[in-house]
Amino acid sequence: MSTVNTLERVCARAWPPVVARPLGEWLLRAAGGYTGRANSALAVGDPGTGLAEALAEVVAFSREQGIRPSAQAVLGGPVDSALPAQGWEVNLGHPKGAEVSVLxxxxxxxxxTTAEVAGTPPPGWFELTVGGEPTPAQRAVLTSGAVGFASIRRGGELIGAARGSVVDGHLHIGVLEVRADHRGxxxxxxxxxxxxxxxARLGATTRVLQVAIHNQRALALxxxxxxxxxxxxxxxxxxE
Known part of the structure; x- marks a missing residue:
């Protein structure tokens, strides 16, 4: 099975930001505020400098991109353990949840299966997943890479949508949405x-996804x- 750092980098490549800037082994990311994953520093590995200096780079990059400074750190890892002493705190106000399980x-x-997969988003896919016409940042994140757009229709209406991306033999699931009146x-x-x-047709052998720990329904699925x-x-x- 893949290591933690490998999985984190696979997930980052499968959910690409609009702007990416390496900082040693870290990755600074911005995408107009669309999702925490694409608008945080992936703080995995060695940033090539001291932690205080690396965090200052994160803050400067975030201000340059017009987003809130944020770092994504593996729970219990060296960065996660050191951040409180640097004046950082867990973002308990994160709209999708501050703590995420990688499965x-x-x-x-x-x-x-009755679902279909296409290389481009079919009609209605964005409406179901992002609520309407996507912003440029949403479109860039969702359509970049080796991506498959899954959908289910009933009576001519799209009732389910999902996004998968294949990176280095891993299938990454980044979106899964079923219309409320068709769930269960x-x-x-x-x-x-x-x-x-x-x-599987693209050679993937492993699946990976990220889900907030409070989302018990998704975790059970x-x-x-x-x-x-x-x-x-x-x-x-x-x-603050």
Whole structure:
């Protein structure tokens, strides 16, 4: 199974920011505020300088990009443990949750599914996943890389959508949405099965995704599909 640092870098490549700037082994990221993953410093590995200097670079980059300074650090890792002494705190106000579980599993054998996967977002896909016409930053993040857009239609209407990306043999699931009036009917599993089959054709052997720890419904779904936790990370911000 992939190491923690490898998984973090795979996930970062699968969810690419609009602006990326390396800082040693760290990665500074910005995408107009769209998602924490694309608007934080991936603080994994050696930044090539002292921690205080690296964090100052994070703050300067964030101000340059017009976003709030933020660092994504592996829970219990050396950066996560050292941040409080640097005047940073866990971002408990993060809208999607400050603590995230990274789940993995081997890619399973193909299963029957009614979902389809296309290389471009089908009609209605953005409306369901981002609520309408995407911003330039949303479009850039969601459509960059080796991406598959899964969808399910009923009566001509799109009722389910998901996004998968293949990076270095890993299928990364970045979006999964089922319309509220169609939930509980197995559509999420159909969408995920379609992405599994699509990724297998591209040579993927492992699945990975990130889900906030408070999202118990999602955790239960992924657990039923064989995903297990590799590690967790947290979002940190400078203390006010």
């Amino acid at each position: 993995t599993s081997p890619l399973p054998s193909a299963a029957d 009917n197995g559509h999420a599993k159909d969408l995920l099965a379609a992405l599994d089959a699509w990724a 992924y657990g039923s599909l064989g995903y297990t936790e590799s590690h967790r990370y947290r979002y940190w911000v400078p203390a």
